[in-house]
């Protein structure tokens with residue numbers, strides 16, 4: 001396996017960071033999760049690469065990181081990486097991080113690590129691998145349909161979602177994910193697959209690594225970005241596809257009880273793709289439900305290039 005690091009392709013063993021890397025100590029890295037899929041014509045396409053790179057550069061702007069690569073360079077690196085690793089389906093993980101540096105002081109070199117990142121170098125890496133069973137419920141075949149129809153068991157986490165005035169969820173920052181790791185661990189301890197986080201007003205945000213959708217009376221609902229969920233690329237794709245299918249959509253604040261009484265609910269995200277929710281805190285839901293099935297089929301059709309619609313969402317490798 002080769003990894004792209006700072007403009008070069010290196011072997012897995014050589015793709016390392018220094019132990020005094022700022023990002024390792026303070027979580028100061030931003031990243032993306034992107035998927036590449038086999039398409040109907042036998043080729044491979046990266047799904048919505050531009051939207052992911054746009055979010056990466058937005059994260060960089062929020063963190064005041066000067067990324068020394070352009071979106072075009074990172075996009076080429078993603079495509080080359082898949083070709084070099086001979087991957088026709090993959091999950092891609094670009095990361096931009098504040099690195100380590102020494103500084104000359106009174107004729108000697110001393111370490112520069114402190115909270116203040118001023119002047120520290122910005123490094124980047126991209127890894128790619130096959131990742132098919134995100135929540136441990138999947139049953140993937142070659143040419144499988146995206147996502148899974150196996151329902152996932154969830155809990156509402158006792159950990160609150162980070163807030164936009166503490167760690168802004170709009171940026172996909174490594175440090176933010178400590179919040180998700182806490183919630184995900186809590187779910188596993190409760191023998192559930194995934195946790196759902198509420199914001200400080202008690203409203204639903206998202207899963208530890210997925211957006212959430214709820215269906216009520218034929219309407220597709222998902223929390224607004226102002227609730228503190230990540231602006232998911234899959235979320236946006238599904239809202240777009242739902243409108244095309246004449247499924248009414250809305251983005252209201254959702255209290256946790258709307259999860260318990262939903263006609264159906266499901267997760268969406270690059271890693272999970274789509275997964276129906278079978279239960280929330282022991283309340284059983286209909287999984288997979290009909291709206292989930294309809295949207296999953298529509299997403300699969302677009303991702304696999306079985307339609308000319310949304311051709312601009314597919315970046316051929």
Ligand SMILES: Cc1ncc(COP(=O)(O)O)c(C=O)c1O
Pocket residue numbers: 033180206207208209210211229230231232233234235268269270271
């Ligand atoms: C907290 C969180 N919410 C939602 C998502 C889904 O976003 P996307 O569909 O862009 O992968 C992710 C995954 O990146 C995530 O980590």
